[in-house]
Amino acid sequence: MSNILAFDLGASSGRAIHGKLNNGRIEIEELHRFPNDPVQVGKRLHWDILRLYHEIKQGLLKAKHKGIDLASIGIDSWAVDFGLIASDGSLLGNPYNYRDSLYDGVMERVQEELGADYIFSRTGIQFLPFNTIYQLSAHRENGTAAMQSAEQFLMIPDLLRYFLTGEKYNEFSNATTTQLYNPLTQKWDEELLKKLGLTPSWFGEVLQPGAPAGQLQQTVQEELGLGPIPVYAVAEHDTASAVVAVPAIERSFAYLSCGTWSLLGTEIDQPIMNEEARQLNFTNEGGYGNTYRLLKNIMGLWIIQECRREWERAGQAFTFPELVKLAEEATSFSAFIDPDDAAFLAPGDMPARVCEYCQRTNQPVPQKPGEIVRCVLESLAFKYRYVLELTERLSGQSFNGLHMVGGGIHNHLLCEWTANAIGKPVWAGPAEGSAIGNLAVQWIAQGEFKDIWEARRAIRESFPIAIYEPEQGDRWEEGYAQFLRITGLA
Numbered sequence: 001m002s003n004i005l006a007f008d009l010g011a012s013s014g015r016a017i018h019g020k021l022n023n024g025r026i027e028i029e030e031l032h033r034f035p036n037d038p039v040q041v042g043k044r045l046h047w048d049i050l051r052l053y054h055e056i057k058q059g060l061l062k063a064k065h066k067g068i069d070l071a072s073i074g075i076d077s078w079a080v081d082f083g084l085i086a087s088d089g090s091l092l093g094n095p096y097n098y099r100d101s102l103y104d105g106v107m108e109r110v111q112e113e114l115g116a117d118y119i120f121s122r123t124g125i126q127f128l129p130f131n132t133i134y135q136l137s138a139h140r141e142n143g144t145a146a147m148q149s150a151e152q153f154l155m156i157p158d159l160l161r162y163f164l165t166g167e168k169y170n171e172f173s174n175a176t177t178t179q180l181y182n183p184l185t186q187k188w189d190e191e192l193l194k195k196l197g198l199t200p201s202w203f204g205e206v207l208q209p210g211a212p213a214g215q216l217q218q219t220v221q222e223e224l225g226l227g228p229i230p231v232y233a234v235a236e237h238d239t240a241s242a243v244v245a246v247p248a249i250e251r252s253f254a255y256l257s258c259g260t261w262s263l264l265g266t267e268i269d270q271p272i273m274n275e276e277a278r279q280l281n282f283t284n285e286g287g288y289g290n291t292y293r294l295l296k297n298i299m300g301l302w303i304i305q306e307c308r309r310e311w312e313r314a315g316q317a318f319t320f321p322e323l324v325k326l327a328e329e330a331t332s333f334s335a336f337i338d339p340d341d342a343a344f345l346a347p348g349d350m351p352a353r354v355c356e357y358c359q360r361t362n363q364p365v366p367q368k369p370g371e372i373v374r375c376v377l378e379s380l381a382f383k384y385r386y387v388l389e390l391t392e393r394l395s396g397q398s399f400n401g402l403h404m405v406g407g408g409i410h411n412h413l414l415c416e417w418t419a420n421a422i423g424k425p426v427w428a429g430p431a432e433g434s435a436i437g438n439l440a441v442q443w444i445a446q447g448e449f450k451d452i453w454e455a456r457r458a459i460r461e462s463f464p465i466a467i468y469e470p471e472q473g474d475r476w477e478e479g480y481a482q483f484l485r486i487t488g489l490a
């Protein structure tokens with residue numbers, strides 16, 4: 001029975017999940033949960049990285065106090081963000097949050113300078129304004145202090161792993177999201193880095209998920225009263241871990257990792273880097289076992305999280321289940337948004353932005369919270385269909401349903417409406433996809449599972465999967481046509 005720990009950090013909360021194997025079945029238990037609130041300082045938006053490190057130590061202590069003898073640990077988090085390390089090994093400043101306005105307009109400038117086709121041909125990564133490539137370019141343009149003394153670039157899980165072990169490594173799945181890694185040469189793209197004025201030596205050895213990445217260093221062992229627990233590089237981009245946990249039977253499958261972001265796509269063996277993929281702004285992010293995640297980012301439940309924050313600020317506090325209930329009671333197909341409109345990216349007054357979108361597209365403007373949430377959820381369901389069809393076209397596959405994993409599956413209405421929108425079944429589960437994928441990679445590395453397919457079978461047999469069958473009739477077809485027309489995606 002191998003006891004291991006997964007630290008899974010999302011953009012709004014983190015958790016320490018204890019996993020153990022019991023006769024081939026996976027059992028999980030949440031030992032520690034903590035908020036991850038971005039901190040605004042003046043105009044800048046940061047992550048509180050030392051608080052996150054503190055919480056990781058609390059997770060380790062909770063395991064110790066429960067008498068759990070840990071065979072290993074692994075850390076995954078959201079992608080693209082990073083810290084820079086000085087020659088004395090110290091962290092240079094607080095990592096920036098990728099939604100910081102410092103990055104506004106930088107992608108367009110870099111594209112103009114280097115050419116979008118050049119960047120895509122070397123990285124295969126979708127153009128998102130917050131990709132690391134544009135973040136670093138913004139810091140270079142602004143001459144931020146950290147850029148002057150940096151010696152090493154580490155992404156968020158790399159950084160936390162470094163604090164624990166004292167060893168500095170990058171990791172494949174997360175490295176690809178920077179748009180600075182070349183999947184064809186399987187290396188950081190030195191030519192691209194130089195063209196951007198970035199120093200190639202900052203970018204270190206890239207470990208594959210499942211590689212040993214050190215052990216708790218002496219100071220941490222002494223502070224926490226623990227032994228030299230091994231640390232693995234897992235699929236450290238949380239979406240990559242979530243894809244590991246997709247309980248698929250067939251090799252050809254489509255997934256939707258559903259949380260703050262919605263990431264919809266399929267797993268492939270070789271990146272698809274043709275002109276069509278670039279035009280459609282698809283990405284080829286690294287996965288477990290040298291696979292690639294052909295997918296698109298969809299803005300996801302972030303819009304509703306921000307609406308909820310705004311309503312709470314204005315003195316109207318709702319729980320998520322309450323909002324789902326209100327949405328269920330509202331009229332269907334009244335108004336739609338394109339969830340990926342640039343207006344919805346930055347934090348702020350999201351209900352007002354949804355209303356502005358409806359106004360500018362000459363639609364009835366939703367008034368009540370339930371109407372706004374309904375508009376967002378129905379629009380998400382239709383955007384999933386749109387991206388699913390593009391994934392089929394690009395990968396030359398045809399999927400007979402969609403696997404949904406991640407916390408978003410607790411929203412039964414979204415699962416149901418997604419099935420209706422795509423006209424195919426949705427298989428929802430597991431909800432703790434990223435943490436389970438993180439655990440699975442550690443177990444594969446330890447030989448507890450032969451390979452990812454054995455791990456996926458164990459996941460299938462260990463966690464409930466809810467099946468949502470699509471509604472019959474033309475109503476959702478007609479709604480989809482209306483969505484395409486309004487959003488201009490037709």
Ligand SMILES: C[C@H](O)[C@H](O)[C@@H](O)C(=O)CO
Nearest residue numbers: 078079080238239261297
């Ligand atoms: C920037 C986002 O973190 C990223 O694109 C997304 O894939 C993610 O990590 C969702 O948690």
